[in-house]
Amino acid sequence: MVDERHFRRLVEAMVELFGMPAAHRMLGAAGARTADYVRRNRIPSLARGVLRLLPDRWSRPLLLRAIQRHAWTFVGSGRMKHRRDRISIDGCLTCTGFTSEHPTGAFYQAAFESLLTHLVDPRLRVEETRCVARGDDACVFRIRRGDDPPYPTTSQA
Numbered sequence: 001m002v003d004e005r006h007f008r009r010l011v012e013a014m015v016e017l018f019g020m021p022a023a024h025r026m027l028g029a030a031g032a033r034t035a036d037y038v039r040r041n042r043i044p045s046l047a048r049g050v051l052r053l054l055p056d057r058w059s060r061p062l063l064l065r066a067i068q069r070h071a072w073t074f075v076g077s078g079r080m081k082h083r084r085d086r087i088s089i090d091g092c093l094t095c096t097g098f099t100s101e102h103p104t105g106a107f108y109q110a111a112f113e114s115l116l117t118h119l120v121d122p123r124l125r126v127e128e129t130r131c132v133a134r135g136d137d138a139c140v141f142r143i144r145r146g147d148d149p150p151y152p153t154t155s156q157a
């Protein structure tokens with residue numbers, strides 16, 4: 001684990017050196033790779049197997065509760081909350097202090113989606129619909145099946 005100040009400085013440097021779109025892509029790749037590491041090395045194989053066998057209505061809440069219990073490891077001083085169809089982060093490290101027309105939580109979006117698709121249902125998608133970098137109160141990541149219509153990405157979402 002890395003002190004959140006170091007992670008925050010890394011994000012700031014990426015944005016400064018490469019611009020927000022490139023930083024967003026790199027952070028998304030890092031989030032997916034982080035989730036792969038967590039899945040392989042931090043979630044016991046028995047738990048991985050059970051989550052895959054259970055129906056979505058049971059496995060998704062179990063996984064989201066486990067993610068929330070360990071949220072301090074990736075949101076630092078921020079706060080994570082969840083419901084069945086969404087995850088919200090107050091104090092998102094990759095978004096707070098930035099200004100952008102587009103959501104900037106690619107790290108979290110990719111990490112959540114990777115965990116959910118590999119452990120719950122490969123059709124699940126995660127989309128950041130609200131972002132503090134766009135002026136919203138919190139970053140909100142909606143969870144939906146890939147064959148469901150997408151959520152609106154306005155501040156009212």
